[in-house]
Amino acid sequence: MRDLITLSGLSRSELASLITLASARADQLNHGRRHTDELRGKVVTSLFLEASTRTRLSFEQAARFLGADVMTFDPATSSAQKGESLEDTARTLAAIGTDLFVVRHTREDGPTAVALATGIPVVSGGAGRKEHPTQTLLDAVTLQRRFGGIAGLTMAIVGDVVNSRVAGSHLIALPTLGVQVILVGPKSLLPGEVPQGVRVSEDLDAVLPGLDVIYMLRIQKERGADTGFDTDGAYSEAYGLDARRAAMLPSHAVVMHPGPMNRGVEIADQVADGPRSLIEEQVSMGVPTRMAVLAGCLEDAR
Numbered sequence: 001m002r003d004l005i006t007l008s009g010l011s012r013s014e015l016a017s018l019i020t021l022a023s024a025r026a027d028q029l030n031h032g033r034r035h036t037d038e039l040r041g042k043v044v045t046s047l048f049l050e051a052s053t054r055t056r057l058s059f060e061q062a063a064r065f066l067g068a069d070v071m072t073f074d075p076a077t078s079s080a081q082k083g084e085s086l087e088d089t090a091r092t093l094a095a096i097g098t099d100l101f102v103v104r105h106t107r108e109d110g111p112t113a114v115a116l117a118t119g120i121p122v123v124s125g126g127a128g129r130k131e132h133p134t135q136t137l138l139d140a141v142t143l144q145r146r147f148g149g150i151a152g153l154t155m156a157i158v159g160d161v162v163n164s165r166v167a168g169s170h171l172i173a174l175p176t177l178g179v180q181v182i183l184v185g186p187k188s189l190l191p192g193e194v195p196q197g198v199r200v201s202e203d204l205d206a207v208l209p210g211l212d213v214i215y216m217l218r219i220q221k222e223r224g225a226d227t228g229f230d231t232d233g234a235y236s237e238a239y240g241l242d243a244r245r246a247a248m249l250p251s252h253a254v255v256m257h258p259g260p261m262n263r264g265v266e267i268a269d270q271v272a273d274g275p276r277s278l279i280e281e282q283v284s285m286g287v288p289t290r291m292a293v294l295a296g297c298l299e300d301a302r
């Protein structure tokens, strides 16, 4: 693995070994061993042309923990404001000196475009509505550590599935890992076609009792999402995860969300902060997962 732009094409054993490596890194971090010098002398550049909190910062922290130098591109104060193309920006950063790019872009082909323009390894930090591979991996690591295994779990992904690159990567890798996925939401937010074996439902209450995992998504208004409801309140009534709905889950079931949350819309405070919530654990798994991915890509690029 030299790049990680898509999860498609990765076999079940390749995915499982990335999850195992990431989980070992999590143990290492939990034991207070943060810094290694595996990537000493390497430069990792974060090239994020879309807003990000946890993804960019956890990639940068992962790179630092591995001993790499980090170069951060700031779209607000850079020449992207002057109309420079993504490809020209990437070539410029390559000329300054970069061994790997982490790329987030509204363009679905953003990470691929950077790889083609520069020939330098690229890890996707989220591309358009298409994929967000490390989010899926860190969620799989979170589930592996919680349940001791992933195969055989039933997960509902609820809300704005059609605009979600997180759901895009989940739908590629989770069925491969043996997860039974059910997509839940109003018709306008569900994809027209789903991979074989994936189920679809517009009735959240009906699926709750059969779940091990409920994975909530934000309504991505900036990507043109139309819930079909007049107000956020009406959407929430139909598809929000509140305390009443959480009580309909089996007692062992867990609640996940990739963040950022719109509290009171897709998820209520009591549930987001409640005992079933793995939301902070997901964020914590971002660093070890990205350490495993960065180390893997830069080792293979040698």
Ligand code: NCD
Residues within 6 Å of the ligand: 054, 055, 126, 132, 135, 165, 166, 218, 220, 258, 259, 260
């Ligand atoms: C997501 C993203 O940006 O794709 N967040 C994340 O990276 N954890 C989901 C979102 O924007 O809602």
